[in-house]
Amino acid sequence: MKPLDILEVLPRSLWVTTCNSGSCNGCDIEVVATLGPRYDIERFGMKLVGTPRHADVMIVTGPVTRFMREKVKRIYSQMPDPKVVIVVGNCGCSGDVFYKSYNLVGPVDNIIPVDVYVHGCAPRPEAIIEGVTKAVLKLESLRKKEPVSNVVETVGEPVAGEVAL
């Protein structure tokens, strides 16, 4: 057995990087609240890292402005495989009220593949935590190279007029 296979049996923490692709900061504040002492998601092992090169999960907030398109793509491509993308907030999921804006190229799944959508404006930390648990499951399947269903996980209630994915 190779040393890496031995390490494989140890559960690994989820390392997360965030990307604000043009959000109003509301979603980011909820992500910070999820990491803060009240919800303290680090107790489940989710750790915020400063560079996508260490991250397993990318949390994207915001509807992706024209200015941010290449940056979002580059950050995604700098993450090692396997990787999972969580979109937090209605803006990133669908563009929300800004979806017809001349300056948007989003929503996020127009730019990069998305695995988990967390709805809400802004979503509550509980919803973000649920999104993270779904990301963990998906990541575990990817690591074990199990077939992964194409069904995209959705958390929270889509707002009126938004297509449930």
Place this chain on the structure above:
Amino acid sequence: MWGQINSGWGYWNVFIWLFFFVLISFFVLWVRSMGRMDYKRNTDQDEIYWSGNDVPEDGADISVPASSSYWGFRVAMEPLYRFLNSFHSGNASDYAGYFVVTTALVGILILF
């Protein structure tokens, strides 16, 4: 004479030093071999992370130079730095020369 140097506190033996050097080198290489090799070469995955921007050829335009840190400290200590700078030209062989001289002095102090 070269094998062992005794001091008031212990001894330094070149063979023991080499033995541990090789041992620790193997350990370091073993830890390194467990690193991830599955990143994709020549893609963004082995590029520098610059907040999602292109890595600039010349970063001077968009970065604050390291010399700006501890500015006040540097200004206050400027006479000392000027004095120290006068010892060398910035050429790496100067540093190597001082290193050899210092090592020889320390060796003389230890051996005699």
